[in-house]
Amino acid sequence: MEEASGMVVDGGVRGGALTTDERTAIAAAVNVVLYRCEVERTEGKMKAAARARRKVTALPSSGEGLDLGAVSDAVLHVCYAMGSGAFPRATSRWWVKRRTGGTWEDLRQCDDATDEYFRDKLRMSPHVICKIAETLSPYPQRRVTFYRVPLRPDHIVAYALYRWASGETYDSGTCSLDIGRASAITAVRDVTVALLAAYPDKISWPTSLQKAVVLRAFADKGFPTCHGCIDCTHIYVDKPANANGEDYCDRKRRFSVQAQVVVDMNLCVLDVFMGYPGNEHDMRMLHLSNLWERAESGQLFTGPHVMLPFAVRTNGYLLGDNGYPLSEWIVVPYGDLAQHPAEARFDNKHKMARGAVERAFGRLKGMWRLFLRTHNLKCNMDTLPQQFIVVCILHNILIDADIPFDDNHLWEVGPDGVRRRVDLGMHAPLRPVCMESSTCDALILRDALAERMGAQ
Template sequence: MEALVQLRDYERQIDLARAFNPRIRILRDRTNPLEMFDESQFRRRFRLSKESTRDLARMLEPNLRKDTRGAGLTVLMQLLIALRFYASGSFHIITGDFFRIHESTVCRVVKGVSRAIAMLKRRFIYFPRREQHPQIAARFSELSRSNFPGIIGAIDCTHIPIVAPSHQEAQRYYNRKHFYSVNCQVVCDADMHITNIVARWPGSTHDSRIFRNSVIHNELEQGRYDGHLIGDSGYACKKYLLTPVLQERNAAERRYNIAHRQARNVVERVFGIWKRRFPCLQYTLRTKIPTTQLVIIATSILHNYAIRRGEPEFEDEEIPNENENHVGLPDERDNMTGVNWRNQIINMHFA
């Protein structure tokens, strides 16, 4: 009987606690990482220096005024969350990190910040003007260790891994390396600035098709630029895009191929520096395709931004060379104008 009375008293106390227990406020940790870490620790986590991060936040402020402010996040804090994602490729790490915010908020922030950075594209990614072409060609000539004339850019594509899309066209994103990806076309100059980027094609799309359907191809076709790009054997040989000689017949063609390879190697270095600075591009991006495209564009802009600011490179890990042991699928659209122009350059400068 006494035990029954104690049990009823206990149940009554529980009911009273449930009736009068106030809502518990959860205090979230908004500690500023700029104050928490020294310069080296900060760079390792956010891939930029503190000064560059502050300046970038000021640039983004007009574009981020309406994005995710409801979560109580400042522009600087939003930028730090996005940079942490670019450095880790994981929403889970961020939610368990010092930010202490929900994963859905992280997703909104990454998308909003990536969109805001992408709006700076014309400011940081643009193809050089005609008057700059002689200087660019001279820099490429130094890279090739020869008098290879007229190079105004190196072009190649790289695959950014993604999770398998859920829509019906998912198979289009399955590439020749047997994983899902976005095939991203990049043109760069001799100083490793990205001067043109296309990041909207599924991984199964051939490099040459991406180029033929790009704005830079149309501008080159119309003769808006003086000079030519250099690309691998997966592209068609054109007067404005020179490719290697597949079957060398003499010493001049061999010297041409060596110079071509040395000059074109700069775009491979760009891929390595870009992906080491922002490892989310190496890991599988677990975002929807539109957000993935925004992340690719945003990190390419930040790549140029880091170079302009003199940010040191990252040497964390080796990036696999996608073109290793891969000759490419030659585009059969070579025309006599392109081949003749290549032969003329070989005879004039490498014979």
């Protein structure tokens, strides 16, 4: 060692100085030798104890009953096997909590795991879940650490779907999800990004083939060339930490974020815009959205024109409530107290057709109850809009897959024990928007539609 390390021997320097890696290797080798000697010494003691125990058991025993010597010998053998590493550890590290099967194991295809059980937990059938998980499998990142085995992509998808469907927060949902808070947050974030990347066109204006179906459905209700219904809903949230609380306090004095959605008669989401505080007016949300710019520039409705009574020509419009101004592409009801029979008939048909947006909100929030919570939702305000867009994508996927909706999701039992319908966050306008800004063409369009209904 002295010669190898370059130490002074007999007044001279012999050998070259060792590097740090060489010293580490020598130290490791010495530790291995010492450890091996200690193991052999321990094994020798245990073997000697085992031989002594055999001698005791070989002696004739008086009395009947349990042979304590044999039991002690078996215990020694088990201890020896455990000490030599014959039995594997239950966990890689004692401070790492073991994962149990929990919800995911219950969702495996077993004899008692029916389609109804899947729909109750994840809102979709096993076939649809597998299809989504297969589509998203390239996107979720599998992070390998020294403490846990990474979650599989299908597990990540299942955990995110369960959070959105159950409405549980990260704190209250840890036991049900059978993963930690950090893993749950990571799963929701990964699935959100993956769904936005895998289904970029799932929320879009209908194509030529789809548009024919949409237009026919509204025409059967008395509204030719109608492309959809528009309205806003409130997502109740906790008071934002870094923002003025009054901006997020809506008419009901609750903190919320507004979401503007356009749906067709089949309840599919065609356009969604979200993220602004709950005290914003519906008209203000419309002006801030990309929908307003596209409609005003003529990019939203590009189909052929249809001739209506009074020589009115139109190629597309939306149905809205009195919270929106009457325009050439948004048709609102008359809403007068003393109405002409033609106006009353128009308002009734308008209400029936525009009920599609209320049914869409009921299905959307009833399926994904995280956004139906009547008490404040603690969430990241930066990721909330993306998560709501993602559940709108899932909403359209389930409609395309013909997944039925249970109307019982729209009812809940309150603290007083009374069963009532859930609050969908749709606030009726206090008063109609002033019609002074409405153009003459917008007024004539509504009158022409009312006249057409009377003629039919």
